[in-house]
Amino acid sequence: MIRVGIAGYGNIGRGVEVNIRENPDMELVAIFTRRDPETVKTKGLCPVLPIAEAENWKDKIDILFVAGGSATDLPEQTPKFAKLFNVIDTFDTHANIPEHFANVDKAAKEGGHIAIISCGWDPGMFSLARLYANAILPHGEDYTFWGKGVSQGHSDAIRRVEGVADAKQYTIPVDDAIRRVRAGEAPELSTREKHTRECFVVLKEGADPKQVEHDIVTMPNYFADYDTTVHFISQEELDRDHSGIPHGGFVFRTGSTGADQENKHVIEYSLKLDSNPEFTTSVLMAFARAAVRMHEAGEVGCKTVFDIAPKYLLPMDEDYMRAHLL
């Protein structure tokens, strides 16, 4: 049995709790929290402990899910825990991946552990789709579309607008752009041509809808470069119709081969997810298994999805995989 721990009880922690029974080779043994454990309501599968106690569990956990935010939590926590445990995180601040990798690699090697960073679906499965497709078609173009799905960052940005009580933002890929890419047209697409943004907003009492809409659609970085639609609805409607966290997207590589590049090829990988956090956790659990197996095979250091032979992800033996999946 792979003994799983979680540091930080949020979406990922809850995802592990629901997904663990689909992975009969894994058991959840401890949840660590920075909050008062008494105040953390879990499903009760395992004890909830103060994070300071984690080091006492050094020999009782095979893989720790480090489930914090990329901005400030993971840069500090993942290296710290990599000295004590095999770890996995979802670090997704692209520009800082090289630095995070270096810090985690040093700590994991000191501790003699495997640490997988930047796992999930993007970065993660979408990264793998890009890598495989680039290796196969050196002559070609990459496209990534996200959605239809809820962007937490954009929803948060709307909530910070004066006059907004609550909000949910959907990122939506433009159908016509996807159609052109899929047809092998290799179009050049602006930001505006790739995605639209749809916002469902609950106003505070007395707020001016015209002003709120203007403040949203002109917001730099978040909305100014997109065609953005704002719908004003009640809190009841928001809670009733927009409480899910769906997401997904498409990774394409289109390219050509032949003496005159006359043969076109389209590689497409896509996800359609009812629950972004539960799917992300599902990816993490497969790679958590891989971390433990690579550690058993004598490997140490920081790894990404690029470093992991696919065979490590499944609990079945290699004969089974070759007979049934190849």
Add this chain to the structure above:
Amino acid sequence: MIRVGIAGYGNIGRGVEVNIRENPDMELVAIFTRRDPETVKTKGLCPVLPIAEAENWKDKIDILFVAGGSATDLPEQTPKFAKLFNVIDTFDTHANIPEHFANVDKAAKEGGHIAIISCGWDPGMFSLARLYANAILPHGEDYTFWGKGVSQGHSDAIRRVEGVADAKQYTIPVDDAIRRVRAGEAPELSTREKHTRECFVVLKEGADPKQVEHDIVTMPNYFADYDTTVHFISQEELDRDHSGIPHGGFVFRTGSTGADQENKHVIEYSLKLDSNPEFTTSVLMAFARAAVRMHEAGEVGCKTVFDIAPKYLLPMDEDYMRAHLL
């Protein structure tokens, strides 16, 4: 530079010749043939040699593409060459993969080489799509659809029918079946509900079209279980409109997570290929690079796509991949 050799000059050999320039870290150094080399017309990138001379090239080739048929060529050739070289093949007789793996593994270990078997897109990339998706969604269903594309085996079968001068067969996935799978319906689909078969047939002089059509559509294993359409056309039309070798297909896994399995997820990987042999060769070249790199890293033995860390497929260094593809 990775020095590439080819044993057997057919579709794969020609594919390597056209694709090699897209892979600037590779050079084609020798083509070995069972035919009289004088009769083999290549693009002239490298010498064409009798297959018996291969062993003299032991230290001059980093990876040999073993490009024969799965029925009789590869079971004999791949183990033989794995004693001399790192090798890669496209062995696709599913039921015999365990036996082929064992034979090649023994030979590759004796020779101290890496041997990759069953590479291409199915088996190959489709196998990877299945493995990753199964690891992520343990609770779910797999679907593979092929086409629209030319099936060489089915085209050959039609050509053996009495009264047929020439023929081309297309395998076509049923749109409605794909739509239902993509919508997460998890349907149970019969063979007939998944694919249709479309045949373009040139009759021999005096042949009875009614009889030929009957003999095709009732052919066991090949056509009897499908809705098959037969079109009679002239040799000129066949040559003009059906000389390409397109193919492709779709690998789906649909599954669910959540306390009551209430959240549905759809993972889809698809290929749309103008040239099946050129794309297959493109996949082989990426994995050929991986074979050489794994060999440099000290590994030996038989491998499949499941055993190969994705980072080995690209010529860039790992820092570059993490910064640009993750």
